[in-house]
Amino acid sequence: MEEVRDWAAERLDEIVDDLAVLVDTETPSTDSVLLADGRAVLTGWVLESWTDAAASTLPGPVLQVDTPGSLPGTVVLLGHIDTVFDAGTVARRPFSVTDGIARGPGVFDMKAGLVQGVSAVAALDALGIPRPTVRLIVNEDEEVGTVASRDAMVAAATGCTAVLVLEPGAEAGTVKTARKGVGLWQVAATGVAAHAGLDPEAGSSAVHALAALTCHLVGLADPAAGTTVNVGVLAGGTRANVVAEHARLEIDVRARTASEAERVGSALAAWAPPDPRVRLHVTGGWNRPPWQASATWLVDRARAVTASLGVPFDAREVGGGSDGNILAAAGLPVLDGLGASGGGAHAEHEYVVLDDLPVRIALLAGLVAGSPPAR
Ligand SMILES: [Zn+2]
Incomplete structure (x- = not known):
């Protein structure tokens, strides 16, 4: 040539x-x-x-x-x-x-x-x-x-x-x-707002739920297998003294193999907040397969x-x-x-x-x- x-x-x-x-x-x-x-x-x-x-x-x-x-x-x-x-x-x-x-x-x-x-x-x-x-x-x-x-x-x-x-x-x-492969997810959490001092038990924090989910997701990474997890956005709440009603996550996952892609995707799907009063709305998925x-x-x-x-x-x-x-x-x-x-x-x-x-x-x-x- x-x-x-x-x-x-x-x-x-x-x-x-x-x-x-x-x-x-x-x-x-x-x-x-x-x-x-x-x-x-x-x-x-x-x-x-x-x-x-x-x-x-x-x-x-x-x-x-x-x-x-x-x-x-x-x-x-x-x-x-x-x-x-x-x-x-x-x-x-x-x-x-x-x-x-x-x-x-x-x-x-x-x-x-x-x-x-x-x-x-x-x-x-x-x-x-x-x-x-x-x-x-x-x-x-x-x-x-x-x-x-x-x-x-x-x-x-x-x-x-x-x-x-x-x-x-x-x-x-x-x-x-x-x-x-590239997996992109968005998670919106809806909890129950309450006064953080007067009435904390009445509330259920969307921020706390998604903080727990963040820890769970980070634990799913497996660098040796080429699987990475990045919670690129974690946002929520309004004030320090308010139990947060709303929070959201944006997640980027990369995997080298179909089995790793499946493992992370199903672990995310199976996760439930510690407090069942928080509701999750999950969108996204594997945008491009490995x-x-x-x-x-x-x-x-x-x-x-x-x-x-x-x-x-x-x-x-x-x-x-x-x-x-x-x-x-x-x-x-x-x-x-x-x-x-x-x-x-x-x-x-x-x-x-x-x-x-x-x-x-x-x-x-x-x-x-x-x-x-x-x-
Ligand atoms: Zn290009």
Whole structure:
């Protein structure tokens, strides 16, 4: 895939221009008007860049763009166009390049990944390298849990040969081969208010109940098994001398295995407050299931391609979930973290290393062009 790397290196200025357009087209997860504009810009650009491409918008909404290939099978390039940055961020902090470092809202997570994926396929076709059919699948609610787009995304990927996830990478030769599952719960407690001095027995504290639940939850963590529990919000009560009527918790749980996910989820469901007068209202659950391992053939191919490009290979397991978790749980071979090299996802200092783009594009091209083992 050296020829793809060289192709991309020669066109780096144009590729960076494409990235600038996508970054400066704002797409906050919560703004459906801006998201529709962003989808239109992305669709137009992909249709221009790919051979015989056809686009459709599925419920969710999910953008699907197919370009037919000469090899058997269909490889999915999976991404999201939404970002965690509110409308107006681009006006304050537009796309910029300084000393080979690109910045701007969503540049790393994951507009550079989208640019790499589309460029990789364009490079294969420009160089006449045979490939299977490629299906780009892009949703608009990944940063808010992939609720509306989940079913259409899974349906669009079902039956495909492999899923290459364009989420941010790390260094030039790094891929992600496992991600923890992510469980998100909210607990609202309602107790009985009373005067803390005159009439304490008449009251039942929602704050005390959720403090007890917090201790219980913290005890469910098992760092050796990769299970973490974070009570990120614990709020409630009104005054020191009032038995609290209301309190609430927000919980983030990460688990590496389905059995650990099940253990924590059922322990939370089974818990009851020491004082039965406190009522709990529990919402949430496992937002993304644990993804334990990439298909071996995908990891082997990534290793071979990075070796041919002369960059060190590194397969990582990470705590953050992605839509790769969802498609792996649907039985598809997934390799993740194939987006840009850089850092600072979701933060103001988010950045992309432009010199690594050609290598990352070549890695994607090698994964797209490589066929799966015969079954
Ligand atoms: Zn992302």
